[in-house]
Amino acid sequence: AQSVTQLDSHVSVSEGTPVLLRCNYSSSYSPSLFWYVQHPNKGLQLLLKYTSAATLVKGINGFEAEFKKSETSFHLTKPSAHMSDAAEYFCVVSDIWVNSGYSTLTFGKGTMLLVSP
């Protein structure tokens, strides 16, 4: 079974300071990992994805994440926060069980990023 743990429910930063949103996962198979962002009353937007290629993944809006298998982590970072980054962020793990055609997508509980001026 797979699971995702987002270690912080809320993270507060000042504009211009670095952002770190932490995510740990467990998976029985070689997983794909994603970060999505959700602005208030909006759907989910894909920030970046890891699919067993380069372990450092660059996404949109200056975000990046590093896949660390030994630590089962996939933390999201950004060097300098903008006010527009204030939103909820979801770490997601996906397994595909090829033989059964079974695919699952498991969401973390989300981290609310608050950015102050």
Added chain:
Amino acid sequence: EAGVTQSPTHLIKTRGQQATLRCSPISGHTSVYWYQQALGLGLQFLLWYDEGEERNRGNFPPRFSGRQFPNYSSELNVNALELEDSALYLCASSLALGGPNYGYTFGSGTRLTVV
């Protein structure tokens, strides 16, 4: 390219009624996923359709059902609505079995309010 579209954006129903939510996937995507995002419960997987068939189902009662049409659009039906069904319902689409490699594209959701 049009994204995943969901309709209606808002829906208000009375307890006991039925609600029908619709989703049109990105052109070329054959898999459609439904999620419920209720306050305090996070995103919970409801249903997955691919090529017109239900492939997987989350831990929801049978009054949550749906279908996928030949053009790959999908419908989610919720019967005998209860107050706790009030939530944002999100639809996502992906290439067939390709979600883990190519990602999932989400719509903006339908906000269902049961009164």
